Amino acid sequence: MLLQTSALSRHFAGLVAVDRVDLAIPQGGIHAVIGPNGAGKTTLFNLISGLATPTAGQISFAGQDITLLPADRRAQAGMARTFQNIRVFATMSVLDNALTGLHARLSASLPAIIARLPGFRRAERDAIARAQAALALVGLQDRAYTQAGALAYGDQRRLEIARAMAGGPRLLLLDEPAAGMNPAERAALATLIRAIAAQGTTVLLVEHDMPFVMGLSDSVTVLNFGRRIFAGPPGAARQDPGVIEAYIGHKAAVRLAGQAP
Amino acid sequence: MAWFDDLLFTYQNLAVALGVNGLLALSMYVVLAVGQLSLGQAAFMGLGAYSSALMSLQLGWPFWAVLPLSCVVPVLFALAVGGPTLRLNGVYLAIATIGLGEVLRGVYLNVDVLGGAMGLSGIPEAAPLWLIYAMLALAVLVLWQVGKSGIGRAMEAMRLDETAALSMGVNIRRYRLATLCASAVLAGLAGALSAHSTDFIGPNDFGFEPAVTILSFALLGGIGSPFAPVLGAWLLTLLPEVLRPLADVRLVMNGAVIVVAVLFLPRGLLAWRMPRHVRPGRAA
Numbered sequence: 001m002l003l004q005t006s007a008l009s010r011h012f013a014g015l016v017a018v019d020r021v022d023l024a025i026p027q028g029g030i031h032a033v034i035g036p037n038g039a040g041k042t043t044l045f046n047l048i049s050g051l052a053t054p055t056a057g058q059i060s061f062a063g064q065d066i067t068l069l070p071a072d073r074r075a076q077a078g079m080a081r082t083f084q085n086i087r088v089f090a091t092m093s094v095l096d097n098a099l100t101g102l103h104a105r106l107s108a109s110l111p112a113i114i115a116r117l118p119g120f121r122r123a124e125r126d127a128i129a130r131a132q133a134a135l136a137l138v139g140l141q142d143r144a145y146t147q148a149g150a151l152a153y154g155d156q157r158r159l160e161i162a163r164a165m166a167g168g169p170r171l172l173l174l175d176e177p178a179a180g181m182n183p184a185e186r187a188a189l190a191t192l193i194r195a196i197a198a199q200g201t202t203v204l205l206v207e208h209d210m211p212f213v214m215g216l217s218d219s220v221t222v223l224n225f226g227r228r229i230f231a232g233p234p235g236a237a238r239q240d241p242g243v244i245e246a247y248i249g250h251k252a253a254v255r256l257a258g259q260a261p
Numbered sequence: 262m263a264w265f266d267d268l269l270f271t272y273q274n275l276a277v278a279l280g281v282n283g284l285l286a287l288s289m290y291v292v293l294a295v296g297q298l299s300l301g302q303a304a305f306m307g308l309g310a311y312s313s314a315l316m317s318l319q320l321g322w323p324f325w326a327v328l329p330l331s332c333v334v335p336v337l338f339a340l341a342v343g344g345p346t347l348r349l350n351g352v353y354l355a356i357a358t359i360g361l362g363e364v365l366r367g368v369y370l371n372v373d374v375l376g377g378a379m380g381l382s383g384i385p386e387a388a389p390l391w392l393i394y395a396m397l398a399l400a401v402l403v404l405w406q407v408g409k410s411g412i413g414r415a416m417e418a419m420r421l422d423e424t425a426a427l428s429m430g431v432n433i434r435r436y437r438l439a440t441l442c443a444s445a446v447l448a449g450l451a452g453a454l455s456a457h458s459t460d461f462i463g464p465n466d467f468g469f470e471p472a473v474t475i476l477s478f479a480l481l482g483g484i485g486s487p488f489a490p491v492l493g494a495w496l497l498t499l500l501p502e503v504l505r506p507l508a509d510v511r512l513v514m515n516g517a518v519i520v521v522a523v524l525f526l527p528r529g530l531l532a533w534r535m536p537r538h539v540r541p542g543r544a545a
Contacts, residue, residue, distance in 0.1 A: 075430030104430030
């Protein structure tokens with residue numbers, strides 16, 4: 001397993017946002033965590049990426065226990081993420097945004113930086129090439145010198161993905177990547193996510209849009225009120241009475257079950 | 262030729278002040294560049310000034326040995342203060358660092374060997390003017406080179422969005438502590454150079470007022486490049502001299518200039534940002 005959580009919990013005062021969640025994400029493929037609004041998806045993501053600390057439970061990544069590892073060290077270990085509300089560095093150029101994603105890979109010494117030694121120059125050239133490749137992946141290669149804040153909404157979302165991909169992560173975490181997108185943009189995003197997975201990066205995404213996830217994912221984990229209520233292939237999730245109930249409510253689920261032939 | 266000596270003396274002081282204030286503005290710039298608001302620059306300057314003065318007066322050490330050591334002392338304080346206070350954000354760090362300045366002022370006032378309220382005088386005027394400007398030029402060069410590198414990118418990223426920078430692998434705590442130490446080095450250098458060109462230092466030279474003045478250098482100039490805060494420092498150092506004929510309303514004018522600059526030039530007088538990459542095909 002590339003990423004595994006066991007009995008992971010996060011309490012906010014009286015509220016249990018994430019309740020003893022077991023998650024097992026194998027190496028490779030596209031995996032989704034879905035659930036109605038307020039199910040604890042984003043909190044789970046923050047626990048995985050290190051922006052929140054768990055109240056109980058464990059997280060392991062690539063065979064290493066990372067429960068207590070700070071977020072920056074998790075990024076260095078090969079985990080990258082995007083945010084539900086766009087968080088590009090608005091006044092920096094598109095290229096600089098992508099280069100920030102390579103931060104963990106750059107390690108020039110201060111004297112080398114100040115004197116512009118060949119080692120530093122080579123590393124910087126190499127980083128720019130990688131950043132450009134990440135921009136090309138999402139189709140922003142022609143906007144490299146634009147200020148990130150001047151990009152259209154959909155382009156800013158794609159820039160976040162490029163920034164996360166620049167460092168060549170093993171695991172890419174996408175927090176509601178399709179939020180606010182129209183059907184055409186969603187289709188393009190699905191193609192992009194498939195391309196990323198085809199390159200060998202494991203993708204874990206959080207969504208509450210079921211149709212978007214169903215056609216895309218290899219496996220689905222469903223959360224409701226912080227609990228895991230289903231884990232398995234997307235086709236089975238659609239048939240699962242618990243999942244149906246979580247999405248459309250108990251009464252409607254019973255009515256639907258009665259109508260079934 | 263008494264008038265000429267007079268003139269030279271006046272401008273000598275001004276020339277020293279321009280150089281020293283330039284260094285102080287850079288010391289402020291380094292902290293603001295990572296989005297931290299510290300008001301400890303005057304305190305760090307005081308540590309550099311007092312420690313260098315003591316090394317010269319009490320131990321009789323040569324200036325070339327005193328100068329580097331007087332940068333080490335404020336760094337030790339920055340490390341001691343930085344550990345617990347760098348968890349603080351925004352105005353809380355500012356308050357904590359004002360506290361450092363006030364505590365140190367109390368120490369200078371009450372410890373006999375530090376001269377008390379009378380301060381320390383008779384400090385050898387061992388800092389040549391060229392050295393002050395050489396240090397300023399060196400500081401600008403280093404900050405320029407670092408600012409254009411991946412370190413500068415990470416600093417800007419964390420100023421714009423700390424959470425996103427953290428998720429990109431930027432070690433926020435380490436960057437905060439490192440920039441506070443760099444800031445302490447620059448302020449300590451400014452303190453030692455100024456103490457060794459003006460012969461006298463007193464506890465009130467490093468209190469709250471100079472702390473705010475140093476902040477206003479960077480506010481006026483901007484933080485788009487290392488040149489901007491130096492420009493701000495030079496203008497605010499020259500302004501009182503230029504406005505001298507205005508006598509009593511001089512400080513009012515001085516304040517008005519800062520207010521107008523903050524209102525109408527929120528990114529500082531020199532909003533130009535140092536370019537990190539030039540579009541290929543354009544003249545580089």
